[in-house]
Amino acid sequence: MKNKIRELRTERGMTQEQLAKAVGVSRQSVIAIENGKYDPSLELAYRIAKTFGKSIEEIFLFGEENR
Amino acid sequence: MEYAGLLGGTALGLMGWLLGRAAARKKGGLDEVHRHVWRRARSASWYVTLIAIYVLLALGLLDVEIGLVPALAILMLVHLAGWSVSGAWFMAAMAEGDPAETRRTRLLLAAFIGIAILTGFAIVSALTGNWLFFLFSLVPVFFSTLLMHVAPRLTNKGNRSGT
Numbered sequence: 749m750k751n752k753i754r755e756l757r758t759e760r761g762m763t764q765e766q767l768a769k770a771v772g773v774s775r776q777s778v779i780a781i782e783n784g785k786y787d788p789s790l791e792l793a794y795r796i797a798k799t800f801g802k803s804i805e806e807i808f809l810f811g812e813e814n815r
Numbered sequence: 816m817e818y819a820g821l822l823g824g825t826a827l828g829l830m831g832w833l834l835g836r837a838a839a840r841k842k843g844g845l846d847e848v849h850r851h852v853w854r855r856a857r858s859a860s861w862y863v864t865l866i867a868i869y870v871l872l873a874l875g876l877l878d879v880e881i882g883l884v885p886a887l888a889i890l891m892l893v894h895l896a897g898w899s900v901s902g903a904w905f906m907a908a909m910a911e912g913d914p915a916e917t918r919r920t921r922l923l924l925a926a927f928i929g930i931a932i933l934t935g936f937a938i939v940s941a942l943t944g945n946w947l948f949f950l951f952s953l954v955p956v957f958f959s960t961l962l963m964h965v966a967p968r969l970t971n972k973g974n975r976s977g978t
Contacts, residue, residue: 768843776910777848785909786848 750809754782756800771795852909856902863897864890866958870951879945892935900928928959 757767764778771778771792780786781796788796790804797804839845871886881889904924936952 772843773846773848774839774842774844776844776906777846779911780848780909786851789847792847 749787750784750811751781752807752809753778753796756802756807757782760800767796767799770799848909849906852905853902855905856898859901859905860894860897863901864894866955867893870954873954874948874951877947879943879947879951881939881943885939885942889935889939896928896931900924900931925959929956932956932959 753767757764762770764775764782768775768778772795773792777786781788781792793804793808797807800807836845839849867890871881871889874881907924932955933949933952936948936955940946940948
């Protein structure tokens, strides 16, 4: 699943480390999610969305390839 | 001496595991990605163990006497090594953004697996005095090399399942 995390993070001048602390995961997990190698659980997706002040569907893009 | 090895090895292993977890917890490393990766690693380690069981059975058919305790020790070592190496492999695949770095990590891990297998079989060969054992190590080395080529594709497919 594609996502806009890197884009939103850099817009806000956040480092991966800062985002990781804000959502309570490791920096490696942020890298994995940003690169689309891991799709987060609903709970983690919600925490990420809340950190950026957006809804989940504004950050995670569910496309046809995910069906 | 055997008891010292059995209990000491377990104690050291547990201590290392607990210290590792404590260090990871400080960095927020015990998160859902960590759980997901190590669950997959546990699953992968059973495939490695199955191959080891198959090799040991094949050796039994070829009249290579190993004994129950050494065979169980080999299986335990293979299982634990398979778990830790595949965990490190999957974690590297998850965290690395740089493809060159990921390739390097995989190459290092594959080299580690190959050397570990060869060393293990060389030890058993020396203990049993049967050098055919060392020859048979080529089979798992071949499988691990094959896995090195197949695993990246499987990793990319499998990593996407979140919870």
